[in-house]
Amino acid sequence: MNALFEKLTFNADGLIPAIAQQHDTCEVLMLAWMNRAAIEETLTTGHVTYWSRSRQKLWRKGETSGQTQKLVELRLDCDADTLLLLVEQTGAACHTGRRNCFFSAWRGGERIEIANPIMNPAELYNQP
Amino acid sequence: MNALFEKLTFNADGLIPAIAQQHDTCEVLMLAWMNRAAIEETLTTGHVTYWSRSRQKLWRKGETSGQTQKLVELRLDCDADTLLLLVEQTGAACHTGRRNCFFSAWRGGERIEIANPIMNPAELYNQP
Numbered sequence A, B: 001m002n003a004l005f006e007k008l009t010f011n012a013d014g015l016i017p018a019i020a021q022q023h024d025t026c027e028v029l030m031l032a033w034m035n036r037a038a039i040e041e042t043l044t045t046g047h048v049t050y051w052s053r054s055r056q057k058l059w060r061k062g063e064t065s066g067q068t069q070k071l072v073e074l075r076l077d078c079d080a081d082t083l084l085l086l087v088e089q090t091g092a093a094c095h096t097g098r099r100n101c102f103f104s105a106w107r108g109g110e111r112i113e114i115a116n117p118i119m120n121p122a123e124l125y126n127q128p
Helices: A002-007 A036-045 A121-125 B002-007 B036-045 B119-127
Strands: A018-022 A028-034 A048-050 A058-059 A067-074 A083-089 A104-107 A110-113 B018-024 B030-033 B049-052 B055-058 B069-076 B083-089 B104-107 B109-113
Touching: A002 A036, A002 B109, A018 B030, A028 A036, A028 A048, A028 A083, A028 B018, A036 A048, A036 A058, A036 A067, A104 B030, A110 B002, B002 B036, B030 B036, B030 B049, B030 B083, B036 B049, B036 B055
Parallel strands: A018 A083, B018 B083
Antiparallel strands: A018 A028, A048 A058, A067 A083, A067 B104, A104 A110, A104 B069, B018 B030, B049 B055, B069 B083, B104 B109
C-alpha cells in the first residue's frame, strides 16, 4: 500500500477528496474526504471509511445509519490528487435519506429538488 | 445568481470542488475547482470555466486544447460544498489525451492503467 501513498497528493490538512460512484449504474453518490488512515482502512476492510472534517475522526460510512458502502474499486486521477471510489451502496448515501447527495439542481435561477428521500432520515439516525 | 452564492460554501481559498460528469453516459470525467467568478462565467456562457490552482487564474476548459465542456446542468450537494456539473465533453477531458482523468485503478497492490489516450496530448497543446 506504500506504493499508493507515494503517488497520492494530500492537501495541507492531509486529506484527499473522494468521489463515490455506484459501480453499476454510474450514479455519483457523494463527495467526501479521506486521509491516509481512511484509505488504509477502506482497502483493508473493503468497507469505505472517510475522514469527517466536522467531527475530526474516522467516519465509517454506514456505521450509525446502516447505509454502508462496499468498495468495488479505487481509482486515482491523472495528478493523483482525487480519488474515485466505485462502490456498492446500501440504501441511501445521503444523510437526508436520498439515494445521492446531488438532489439540488440550479434551474432557471433557482434551486430545484430533483429527488425525494427513499428513506426517513429520522429512522437512519435514531435507531433503537 | 446571488441566491446560489448565498447557499454555497467555499473553502478558505474561496474555492469549491466541482465534479464533471458526462451527462448522458454518466462517466465521471474529472474533478477541478471553481471560485465565484468561474461559476458566474460558466452559468453565463454555458461553457465550463474552472479556477486553476496551479496557474492562479480562470481556466476556460478547452481554451487551449479545444476539448471544451458545455454545461448541461449544475447541481449542488446536500451541504452545498460540492458541485456536480453535467456536461457535454468534446473529445478528451484529461490532459493526457484520455477521455477521463480516472484511468488508474488500484488492483492487487499496484496501479494499473485501464484506459488509453483517445488523442495525442502533444497535439492538444502544440497547435499551430
